[in-house]
Amino acid sequence: MHERLTHFREILRYVPRFRDRVFVIAIDGAVVEDDNFPNLLLDIALLRSLSIRVALVHGAAHQVRRYADLIKMTPSDVDGTGITNRETLNVAISAANRVTHEILEGLSANDLRAACPNAVVAHPAGILGGVDHLFTGRVERVDTELLQTLLERDIVPVIPPIGIDGAGASYRLNSDAVAVEIAKSLRAVKLVYLNTEGGVSDAKGVIRQMTVQEADTFLKRSRTELQPGAVTKLTHALRACKEGVERVHIIDGREQEGLLGEVFSNEGIGTLIYANEYQAIRAAQKKDVRAVYSLIQQGTQNDELVKRTRGELEKVIGDYFVFEVDRNAVACAALHVYPEQNMAELASVFVDARYENKGIGAKLIHFTEGVARSRGIANLFCLSTQAINYFIQKGGYKLGTPDDLPPARREKYDQNRRNSQVLIKSLG
Structure with missing residues (x-):
């Protein structure tokens, strides 16, 4: 199927719609270590060659778990949603730095310029439900001007799940949430989540597309039956659509040419959540x-x-x-x-x-x-x-x-x- 989808003439049908627009691609840490990651970087290089601007946001939960095992430590949180103590923050910073470096290496190998900017300003999540979340943070604001400057100079921003406050303190962030804020700030036409589970599924298999209203209803009805990762992705996809992002895709980042097959076809290979431009x-x-x-x-x-x-x-x-x-x-x-x-x-x-x-x-x-x-x-x-x-x-x-x-x-x-x-x- 993907040979047909990625045929150059097929792709060209979509290029005028996306030229000079921004795609935000959010990559789970596990995808970066998958054998398909070099192919994914080739897909990103193709997007750039078609004058589609790309900003990358990555997670590091997979690496946090592995690094914690190496030093025989149990992390207090792995994905930036729970309580992050000092030890876990240190592991998260090391893990995130490693993932960022691997992505920068891969982009360089494909003749793409990239940089890791300090564009995400964070503040502490604070006391939630009576519990201090310590070094878990929330995005306070995004330095949009900095990101736009990079994009205008054909530099791919690579944004880790770590934020810094005005005093220079670091906080662990949830990468899915960061991706939403980046997509909003850059007025991205697409936000693409690349995971290792694929699209959102029900009893019949992967749901190919849902309006915001349909996805909202599905999440409320099926939350207890979904894997935690699917709940997180769907929750943030809904928020992104409700706050101005036109399209959010949830796909398996391990599938060869999956990114191109998703964004350059009506059918896709994962789940599309769309803000209802068809609301009329x-x-x-x-x-x-x-x-x-x-x-x-x-x-x-x-x-x-x-x-x-x-x-x-x-x-x-x-x-x-x-x-x-x-x-x-x-x-x-x-x-x-x-x-x-x-x-x-x-x-x-x-x-x-x-x-x-x-x-x-x-x-x-x-x-x-x-x-x-x-x-x-x-x-x-x-x-x-x-x-x-x-x-x-x-x-x-x-x-x-x-x-x-x-x-x-x-x-x-x-x-x-x-x-x-x-x-x-x-x-x-």
Whole structure:
């Protein structure tokens, strides 16, 4: 699968969206010691070659445990969430320094300039639940100007889970929490968590994507059944999305080309939590018939859509989605399902002329594809007379023939005689 995903032409479809934007990549300490880490660094080098700016945040829990075992000490905390005594802080600093150095070595080997800045200002977590957490800290602020300066000069910031206060005292931080603060400060378009457990799973396997609302509900319902690491990642992913980060990915950092497979495909290999940029999209209701009919009328005048009567539309309004601006429907799309063939048609995509060139059509298409995937649809098809190149070049569709259509849809196709191009997309 990943050979297809990482084919250069596949990647190029996404580059304009991400060029000069920031990805924050949070790497668990265990991933740094995995055999796949050199491949991961190659992926990061590719991102940089495509003018995607990258900031790295790393953990060190794995190394803290190992270092503590070597000196026969039991750490009071390993991941920056519990109580950190002086001995554990010293071990954490040594472990974090080692991980930082390994990352800097690896980046240098790939001709990437990097630096470890003192950009995270911390303060003590304090007394929580009546217990002094000693040298466990919280992020007070991020020196955004320093990080931006590095990024603008093509230097990759490498940020450890250690923060320093204004008096020069060090504190152990949770790297997942640090990654959220870094992503917020840099207005990152993506925050990617690389762990050794993979995406968030339920009884059916890895959950490929969830809105913030869905993830929130899932966490509340399944918290006791999830591994502690999954709870931590999901909790911070939710906070990141709620506080301005558009996309958060949770993936297995040990999987070869997993990073590229996740960020350069709609399907991905882990779990995507997304702040609902689709919040303006909702399922159409009976009250929307008039607005949707008006949009379709505009489309038929331009010969972009097949003409529908209002009565026909009322019967299938449940297949439609609308995009709202100030509570007014300004665009629509439909998903007509053919269960016997496990196929669905993406249809009636239209944006009011006043709202063209704002990416609304693309959001509707991506949203509708996500709905099809969530319903287990294997193949999506659409018919087009004027947007054929868009669907092929931007949407990942391939040219098909009328013979690819479900029988019921083929019959209608033959009747309308528009000679629309059939386009097919596998949803994997």
